[in-house]
Amino acid sequence: xxxxxxxxxxxxxxxxxxxxxxxxxxxxxxxxxxxxxxxxxxxxxxxxxxxxxxxxxxxxxxxxxxxxxxxxxxxxxxxxxxxxxxxxxxxxxxxxxxxxxxxxxxxxxxxxxxxxxxxxxxxxxxxxxxxxxxxxxxxxxxxxxxxxxxx
Numbered sequence: 001x002x003x004x005x006x007x008x009x010x011x012x013x014x015x016x017x018x019x020x021x022x023x024x025x026x027x028x029x030x031x032x033x034x035x036x037x038x039x040x041x042x043x044x045x046x047x048x049x050x051x052x053x054x055x056x057x058x059x060x061x062x063x064x065x066x067x068x069x070x071x072x073x074x075x076x077x078x079x080x081x082x083x084x085x086x087x088x089x090x091x092x093x094x095x096x097x098x099x100x101x102x103x104x105x106x107x108x109x110x111x112x113x114x115x116x117x118x119x120x121x122x123x124x125x126x127x128x129x130x131x132x133x134x135x136x137x138x139x140x141x142x143x144x145x146x147x148x149x150x151x
Contacts, residue, residue, distance in 0.1 A: 004040040005031055008055040011100035012042055015051075018107050019044050022114050024051070049118045058092055059099030064110075064125075066118040071125050073106070079128040082109050 005028055012026045019026070023046050030041035036056060044051040054061035062073035071079075077086040087105040092098035112120035 002031060002038045002040060004038050004055045004057075007096050008040045008042045008053065011053065011055065011059060011097055012044070014097065014100040015044065015053075015104055015107070018104060019051070019114070022046065024049075024114075047117065049113065049121075051113075058096050059089070059103065062088065062103060064113055064121065066113070066122045066125075069122055069125055071130075073103070075128075075130045076110070076113070076121075076125065077106065078130060079124055080109060080112070082106070085109075 008028065016024075016026060024044040025046070026042060026044050028040055029043045029052075030039075032039055039054065039056040042053045042055070044053075048067050050063075050065040052061070052063040052065065053059060054063075064071050064073070064076055073086070073088055074083065077083045087102035089099055090102040107114065110121075112118070112124065
């Protein structure tokens, strides 16, 4: 078993605290080695819903899929108005399982995907117009306390 696969299985135990009770089942769906090293991909499935997790050195991509519709974690958090509150990806400080714990916290806001067959998720995400986050200097928000004072 590769290190990424081992960490992915440990992370699945963390997420399973919520997902197994909702009848999601986990499996490793891909293993490989790319230019950046070994990786593993895992999937929590329940019917036509899938939460796909990509791991190389830490939890990387997180994707939600229902039927033919797939969205990233960032897109989903934005659509439900939680992009500023989202804990994932967060800071890991060398803890390779931190991303899973952060994602578990975010899943508390994901009932529209996790329950009722994901119909609410599907309808919302099908019509939502995702906007790219600002980049560079535009990404820096200035609060009142950081604005320069005028003399």
